[in-house]
Amino acid sequence: MADPADDDRRRSIGARRNPDTQEAILQAGEAILLEEGPAAFSIEAVARRARAGKPTIYRWWPSRGTLMLDIYHRQKPQALHGPTDDLEGEIAGLIEWLSGYWQGSAGQVFRQVIAEAQRDPACAERLQGYATERRAHIGEMIERAMARGEVADTVDPLLGAEMVQSLIWHRLLTDRLALEPGDAQKIAAQLVRGLKA
Amino acid sequence: MADPADDDRRRSIGARRNPDTQEAILQAGEAILLEEGPAAFSIEAVARRARAGKPTIYRWWPSRGTLMLDIYHRQKPQALHGPTDDLEGEIAGLIEWLSGYWQGSAGQVFRQVIAEAQRDPACAERLQGYATERRAHIGEMIERAMARGEVADTVDPLLGAEMVQSLIWHRLLTDRLALEPGDAQKIAAQLVRGLKA
């Protein structure tokens, strides 16, 4: 006696994960984060908006944080920075690009992931893995520069990568992502050249 | 009534803030964070443990995050780093000291403050103020070195300070505070000398 007109809703497709449902959940989660803010992001609210059951969400994501991380990953950015012969420029480009990217919705999501990771070990672990992978990526950029002779061979590429990563995280977490025109260049320069006279 | 032995509890001391109560609340909050973890930290739990009324807490702290920040500030560290003639050593000392300090309870509290600031604007503002003040402090260290001629005059001291601050925050947030013996020195060196060959 349920509304027959309502039968365009999603149903089980048998004993298999329904990809439409997963997609609807991720979309709903993203929409809530952007439109209503992180305080409104709850499993309950996501389920409501996605017209999905709470158990369905819990079946696939152990916690709020891991769901957020998947929402973040779903927004695949088109990485651009092709290799150049100039480490300083590469770093500046990376900072500039990420600063712009994170000023959009993705940054709001990622902030919440970091916050959540401080409470939820499962989320912390996944975030750890992601951060390590990104760090390695930047590290390779430095290694290539090292191979070109641009970088001193006493330098630890992963530590250098962490300086880049931590600075941009820090800006994200303290709401200071907006850059003046020359800022990215200035940051990269100071990182590469050091403080020394 | 009927339980005169229970009358050793705190009472109002008239139309003034009762410092015993405030102290009891901060202590209870700290104890909960340390003994039961951040997940157990709630206004309700703090009130219960402090034998205080919830409205008493809300009267003095607008939110969870601001209470946490006060708890963090209550654990006053004995700052040590006297001025030296060696910027690299000063930075290494700072990193080493803060890494140690934050591996204790204070770091657990501060992580939660940062997380909370991602949701709660009131907390974000206070954290912003605190972070800026600390950054200024490190900036002065760099300025002194600049005055000594140790640092290039093209350097932005506050940006240098942010590199130090962001790195140690990043380690805190990703659970990687523990340092090998020479690590602090190595980090400081790479910051000061840059990557350049």
Add this chain to the structure above:
Amino acid sequence: MADPADDDRRRSIGARRNPDTQEAILQAGEAILLEEGPAAFSIEAVARRARAGKPTIYRWWPSRGTLMLDIYHRQKPQALHGPTDDLEGEIAGLIEWLSGYWQGSAGQVFRQVIAEAQRDPACAERLQGYATERRAHIGEMIERAMARGEVADTVDPLLGAEMVQSLIWHRLLTDRLALEPGDAQKIAAQLVRGLKA
């Protein structure tokens, strides 16, 4: 930012039970049982209809069943049966009256209480107490008849009372409360006179 026009809703009246709230809960529960049937009776639904919080209900009633029993008790019947000199007539009157009373809403509620008591020990205990008290009441009726010499002195008044009680319960539970005109008299007669030739 809540609707200010909505401020005609009930509020706490301090650290004391709010009788308006209790009344609203009992009324809502009764309304649900009658209008939507026992299947729709859930703590959730009662809270919704009473515009009360679920915890408020759980604060005062440990379970579904005990709430139902209070709903039953709230519908105070005006007892009628004045003492007479005729036990058979008294019993017939009681059966007739209770049959009528239970064919209304009260009977529907009481059926559910009995059902719930089969699952919920707390409810079973309260129902037990209530049933015992009613049985004692009927027992006194028989004792009065015994004092008048109407009843054999070998009779156990409480057992007699149980026969009356169990028969009417049984009718309630098997949906056979409706009586033909002489039925109550016939039942009472057979109880009082026995089967013996």
Add this chain to the structure above:
Amino acid sequence: MADPADDDRRRSIGARRNPDTQEAILQAGEAILLEEGPAAFSIEAVARRARAGKPTIYRWWPSRGTLMLDIYHRQKPQALHGPTDDLEGEIAGLIEWLSGYWQGSAGQVFRQVIAEAQRDPACAERLQGYATERRAHIGEMIERAMARGEVADTVDPLLGAEMVQSLIWHRLLTDRLALEPGDAQKIAAQLVRGLKA
């Protein structure tokens, strides 16, 4: 998968009802009721324990209650009470026997069936049918006594049967089945002889 040892499980035997499956479901249901109590009895739990699919259960039983009733019927009691020349003794024997039988697991199951029938019309109907049939059976016992001249010809045998049935149901539902040695005799006597002096 990868567990060939698990392949001793039941499988479809083609497009026919598999009696092993039905048996397994009834057994599982009974085991749950006895071992884990009525609260744990759910279609879900029965399916799990029987290693059956939920739709398989729904195919054959419309509801929880009807499944319970089948479980009750599956435990076939060996009726004993042969016909005698003494109605009072026959009734006492019946009460004594049923009291004992219901103090075991069967009584627990039957209580739940009665409770379920208060909510589920399908179950109510089947229970009604069963109760009527049992009542008729007792009624025949009284009719035989009537034919022997033991019982007054004004007596309604089915009403007498209902008195017996309702009393024992009432004891079951209020957890008062345990009888003292002479109790069954006393109850039967009072039923047969009535209250009258």
Add this chain to the structure above:
DNA sequence: TTCTAAACGAGACGGTACGTCACGTCTTCTG
């Protein structure tokens, strides 16, 4: 000295969200 005002503890209140359980329906695959 009396009265007022504020802070305090306590805890009930209407809510929201939690994470779990069971419901009854659906689909796929295996035999």
Add this chain to the structure above:
DNA sequence: CAGAAGACGTGACGTACCGTCTCGTTTAGAA
């Protein structure tokens, strides 16, 4: 085509906190 399997939308469970309220008590300071 029966049956095992299990995902799905739904909705209730009982609990934890939220932030607000009213209460009665206590005390300092104003009248």
